[in-house]
Amino acid sequence: MLEVKNISKKYRSHEILQNVSMHIARGEVVGLVGQNGAGKSTFLQIVATVMSANSGDLMLDGLSYNCNLKAIRRQIGYVPQEVALWEQLTVRENMLFFAKLSWTKLSEEQCRAICVNMQLHEWDKQVSKLSGGMKRKLNIALSLIDDPQLLLLDEPTVGIDLKSKTEIAHFLTQQAKEHQKMILYTSHDMKEITTYCDRVYIMGEDSFYYDYLQEKGITIGKM
Ligand SMILES: Nc1ncnc2c1ncn2[C@@H]1O[C@H](COP(=O)(O)OP(=O)(O)OP(=O)(O)O)[C@@H](O)[C@H]1O
Ligand SMILES: [Mg+2]
Structure with missing residues (x-):
């Protein structure tokens, strides 16, 4: 289980994340959506341990990020937005x-x-x-x-044809369902997100995303 509690992040005086909380259980594929610049990649980098938050707590399978970084890094697979x-x-x-x-x-x-x-x-x-x-x-x-037990993927399917996109999405779902992995991924393809994610978090106040996901009957997580 990944548990993120009250993460905040500033770039100089620019506040990107404010008291963001979320969780992912084993076997879940969770989507992260939001406008360009909402802070999705920043958030993924913090969970991936390549960047630190200004405040807040993170725990992976009961281990705190504060004192178990080495063990935690072994459990994480991170695919950045740029190849x-x-x-x-x-x-x-x-x-x-x-x-x-x-x-x-x-x-x-x-x-x-x-x-x-x-x-x-x-x-x-x-x-x-x-x-x-x-x-x-x-x-x-x-x-x-x-x-890795936790897979973090930042727009893994951007610019990919439908067949490959479907293959990747199936692969990720299989990893979660058959191997009880935790998967968090961002995408701007809302059809893909609604097809493959068990739950979706919306980053930033955005009624457009909220209304869209609600209409599709997707479980929306509050961040
Ligand atoms: N290294 C950095 N230094 C300063 N500001 C940054 C840095 N990286 C990102 N930002 C700013 O933080 C904000 C969030 O950026 P981030 O890349 O996390 O957004 P995103 O939700 O992933 O956007 P996109 O959908 O375009 O990928 C943006 O305003 C961006 O300009
Ligand atoms: Mg991004």
């Missing part, structure tokens, strides 16, 4: 490079299985020659190397 890959290396080389840096030291076979499971079959292709959607899939595959 971050070694462009001159192949898919295989990227996977093996990150596997080497990881805790679990997966074999080549295990790395390949993650890609295949994501319908990413271009194992020996140089990343610079992959399509945008394939790069996004590889970015997600890299985040799965340590078999």
